Amino acid sequence: MKVNLEKIKPDKKEVLRNLYSLYLHDLSAYTEGLQINDSGSYEFDSFSLIWEKEGITPSFIKVDEKLAGFVLILEAPFTTKVDKVINDFFILNPFRGKGVAKAAVAEIFSQNKGSYYISELVQNKTAVHFWKKIYQQHGIGFEEHTEVQDGEEVVYQTFVVS
Numbered sequence: 400m401k402v403n404l405e406k407i408k409p410d411k412k413e414v415l416r417n418l419y420s421l422y423l424h425d426l427s428a429y430t431e432g433l434q435i436n437d438s439g440s441y442e443f444d445s446f447s448l449i450w451e452k453e454g455i456t457p458s459f460i461k462v463d464e465k466l467a468g469f470v471l472i473l474e475a476p477f478t479t480k481v482d483k484v485i486n487d488f489f490i491l492n493p494f495r496g497k498g499v500a501k502a503a504v505a506e507i508f509s510q511n512k513g514s515y516y517i518s519e520l521v522q523n524k525t526a527v528h529f530w531k532k533i534y535q536q537h538g539i540g541f542e543e544h545t546e547v548q549d550g551e552e553v554v555y556q557t558f559v560v561s
Contacts, residue, residue: 402502404458404470404510409450415457418469419443422489429522430551452477460490460503467494470507481557482513504533508560518555521545527554534558 407415423441427433436442449455454477460468468490478484485507490500519526534541534556541558 400462400498400502402460402462402467402499402506404503404506405461407457407459407469411459412446412450414459414466415449415469416443416446418466418489418491419446419487421491422469422487425489426520426523429520432549432551454478460499462494462499467491467499468503470503472507472511478516480514481516483511484516500529501533501536505537508537512560514557514559516555516557518548518553521552521554530556 420440420442423433423443424435427435427441433441449457449471454474456472456474458470458472459466460470469487470485470489471487473484473486474482488500488503490503494500517530519530521527533539537560539558539560541556543554543556545552545554547553
């Protein structure tokens with residue numbers, strides 16, 4: 400199984416928009432803040448910024464050239480206290496539980512050294528557990544805090560990948 404990241408070009412933004420709807424649907428299980436729109440999908444309200452602003456890198460996660468998910472990484476000017484923010488990370492259901500997410504994170508870390516910030520909804524215990532397991536497997540020390548962001552209780556970790 401070969402897992403790799405592929406930067407998303409503007410001509411593939413509709414594919415990313417479709418993946419975002421699936422991702423937000425999954426997140427809706429943990430928050431009342433996400434609602435389906437009149438056309439039957441979930442929308443990322445800042446989606447257009449992905450290609451309009453510097454400091455946003457969307458990448459497809461691929462397994463043997465098949466689309467398996469996506470990651471959205473933010474850098475300056477969107478972040479000032481750390482180098483990178485993994486803003487969104489999503490693996491499609493058929494690829495879950497097979498080591499794809501773990502391999503994708505290893506690829507992210509190998510391509511992006513520096514300080515990081517990652518947050519998860521407190522209620523999304525699967526995501527919180529996943530990231531703590533990743534830190535342990537990579538021997539990464541991290542600081543963790545809980546706060547309210549946009550009306551949602553989140554837990555977040557900061558750490559350094561060298």
